[in-house]
Amino acid sequence: MPEPKPQQRLREEFDRWAADGRGESMEHDHWPIARPALELMQIAETSNIMDVGCGAGWLSRILAQRAPRGRVVGMDISDEMIAHARKASAGQKNLSFVVGTVDNIPWEPNFFDRIITVESSYYWPDPAQGVRELYRVATNNGSAWTLINYYRDNPYCHQWGKLLAVPTHLLSAEEWKNLFRDAGFKNVAHQLIPDPTPNRATYTGRWFRDAKELAAFRAIGALLVHGTK
Ligand SMILES: C[S@@+](CC[C@H](N)C(=O)[O-])C[C@H]1O[C@@H](n2cnc3c(N)ncnc32)[C@H](O)[C@@H]1O
Structure with a gap:
């Protein structure tokens, strides 16, 4: 097809x-926002974990160290990202990578007891379908966690939509939680994860107007939405 x-x-x-x-x-x-999310996820040595939209696989490698007797799978739509991830991860026996899209995760149902996706879900063409797929591959009592910096309730990121070369979805915490509930997840909740990175006096990048805006964005923090199957 x-x-x-x-x-x-x-x-x-x-x-x-x-x-x-x-x-x-x-x-x-x-990593400054993913680190606190990992603590909340309560990863066990034996956890089977999927990292959806894993990019170059740095987080998948950390997860594989935290679950040495489990299995970690990083998945990404970009074959180049997966090629980088595989190259940097040779020798980590409990870690593998697959190319695939969240709309149709190339994995069997009821397999992962933890699923995490960092800074990826607002790119998914159909977020509702993506969250349904997280539910499908989660085990009973397994949990899925999405962490994003681009969401409606943080006004300092709204300009990113115009700067990115692909379409995005600017949803609120409430809207993300409803997608989780509609997919079947229980105990759906969210947290804001402030970014503790020290702020500089000046900012010259293109994502924020100035250093003050970046500091305000970090103080509100990233959105973490999660639920249990
Ligand atoms: C901003 S990057 C974040 C990568 C990684 N999670 C990190 O924190 O470094 C977003 C990633 O999501 C992946 N992605 C976007 N849409 C996807 C989809 N529909 N299915 C799978 N991966 C997707 C992209 O290819 C990209 O690697």
Whole structure:
């Protein structure tokens, strides 16, 4: 079957990001918010974990160290990202990577007791279908966690939609939680995870107007939505 257009656009865009080394550099920005999320997830040594939209796989490698007697699978729509992830992860026996899209996760049902997705879900062409797929591959009593910096309730990120080369969904915490509930998840809740990165006096990037805005964005923090199957 030919790849649908939105998925093709995503793959091509993130293949470009991977070629530019952005898969690796995202660790710097995302680890300060992913670290507290991992603590909340209560990962066991034996956990089977999927990292959806894993990019270059830095988080999958951390997860594989935390679940040495479990299995970690990183999945991403970009084959270039997956190529980078595989190259950097050789020798980690409980870790593997697959190319795939969240709309149709290439994995059997009821397998993962933890699923995490970091800074990916607002790109999914059909977020409701993506969350239903998280539910399908989760075990009973397993949990799914999505962590995002681009969401309606943080006004300092709204301009990103215009800066990104692919379509995005700017949903609120309430809307994300409803997608989780509609997919069948129980105990659906959210937290805001402030970013503790020290702020600089000046900012020269293109994502924020100035250093003050970036500091305000970090103080509100990332949105973590989760639920149990
Ligand atoms: C901003 S990057 C974040 C990567 C990684 N999670 C990190 O924190 O470094 C978003 C990732 O989500 C992936 N992605 C976007 N849409 C996807 C989809 N529909 N299915 C699977 N992966 C997707 C992209 O290819 C990209 O690698």
